[in-house]
Amino acid sequence: MFRAAVEVQPACLGLYCGRIVLAVNGSAETYGDCGVLFSWLNSSSFPHKKDAKGGAAGSVLNQSQDEGLRKLEQNGMVCPRGQRTDDNKICRECVGSPDRYDWLYLGFMAMLPLVLHWFFIEWYSGKKSSSALLQHVTALFECSIAAIITLLISDPIGSLHIRSCKVKKLSDWYTMLYNPSPDYITTVHCTQEAVYPLYTIVFKYYAFCLVLMMLLRPLLVKKIACGLGKSDRFKSIYAALYFFPILTVLQAVGGGLLYYAFPYIILVLSLVTLAVYMSASEVESFKDLLARKKRLVVLFSHWLLHAYGIISISKLDKLEQDLPLLALVPAPALFYLLTAKYTEPSRILSEGGNGH
Numbered sequence: 001m002f003r004a005a006v007e008v009q010p011a012c013l014g015l016y017c018g019r020i021v022l023a024v025n026g027s028a029e030t031y032g033d034c035g036v037l038f039s040w041l042n043s044s045s046f047p048h049k050k051d052a053k054g055g056a057a058g059s060v061l062n063q064s065q066d067e068g069l070r071k072l073e074q075n076g077m078v079c080p081r082g083q084r085t086d087d088n089k090i091c092r093e094c095v096g097s098p099d100r101y102d103w104l105y106l107g108f109m110a111m112l113p114l115v116l117h118w119f120f121i122e123w124y125s126g127k128k129s130s131s132a133l134l135q136h137v138t139a140l141f142e143c144s145i146a147a148i149i150t151l152l153i154s155d156p157i158g159s160l161h162i163r164s165c166k167v168k169k170l171s172d173w174y175t176m177l178y179n180p181s182p183d184y185i186t187t188v189h190c191t192q193e194a195v196y197p198l199y200t201i202v203f204k205y206y207a208f209c210l211v212l213m214m215l216l217r218p219l220l221v222k223k224i225a226c227g228l229g230k231s232d233r234f235k236s237i238y239a240a241l242y243f244f245p246i247l248t249v250l251q252a253v254g255g256g257l258l259y260y261a262f263p264y265i266i267l268v269l270s271l272v273t274l275a276v277y278m279s280a281s282e283v284e285s286f287k288d289l290l291a292r293k294k295r296l297v298v299l300f301s302h303w304l305l306h307a308y309g310i311i312s313i314s315k316l317d318k319l320e321q322d323l324p325l326l327a328l329v330p331a332p333a334l335f336y337l338l339t340a341k342y343t344e345p346s347r348i349l350s351e352g353g354n355g356h
Contacts, residue, residue, distance in 0.1 A: 018085035173256025
């Protein structure tokens with residue numbers, strides 16, 4: 001049933017199935033076989049010692065092995081949470097920390113609800129409402145507190161530092177699709193979260209964001225949103241009740257794809273939304289841009305997103321080469337302002353009418 005780690009054994013089925021380490025004695029390890037199930041552990045074929053009265057006195061294994069066996073009994077052949085298989089298909093605890101790219105990914109996933117909050121607050125607040133700014137600050141407070149709580153309850157608990165497994169390839173995000181079927185009929189469920197905790201930590205964060213929003217925002221809106229009608233003042237909250245489930249499904253289905261594509265998504269969306277906003281606001285020159293403070297705030301916000309995307313792509317591995325790329329951040333806005341007068345629809349129509 002149990003063998004030392006030095007013995008040569010056939011690899012476990014599937015990409016993410018492994019053997020659980022039950023006991024460590026010096027350099028030797030004792031671990032369970034692939035495919036050990038709870039039902040077998042409780043069956044009569046499991047060896048037990050007998051006491052003088054013929055009763056079961058305990059397992060043949062020592063105390064440390066018994067403890068590991070209980071883990072195996074609870075988890076079957078699934079690596080415990082916070083572990084993933086190594087090259088020898090043995091479950092190893094993840095002791096690393098997220099690298100810079102992992103933190104940038106988590107930052108992107110944390111920004112999504114905040115940006116959507118701000119968008120819908122601005123959309124439904126109206127031009128004459130004075131409550132928008134306070135709602136923006138409240139949304140930032142909610143998301144910040146949710147992020148801190150999420151980090152504090154993650155392993156190690158009580159610390160803003162988190163322990164993580166290294167992401168190696170896209171399939172690490174979809175281990176549930178790699179449960180083996182030895183006889184092509186029965187599926188052996190032996191996979192676990194190989195990218196711990198990058199996949200599940202996002203769900204926790206969204207849950208805390210939603211709870212904090214429901215606790216804080218309705219009271220705030222009811223107090224300050226006097227300029228809005230009763231049917232309009234809560235619309236930004238109703239919108240959040242729609243986009244949080246959408247974000248959850250997006251993370252569940254496309255988490256791995258987002259992990260590799262989010263820098264380019266940020267760049268494309270920041271460019272498109274900036275162009276749409278400046279066009280809708282009829283900003284055609286630097287004078288138009290400086291006419292309202294709100295336009296500058298939107299511009300600088302897009303610049304921050306653009307810089308975030310550039311940093312995520314370059315990862316700042318080589319500062320002397322990557323930092324100069326940040327000089328490209330204002331380029332799209334400058335290009336738009338310099339060329340807007342040549343793409344004015346009225347001018348194009350008038351020139352077309354004159355035959356030019």
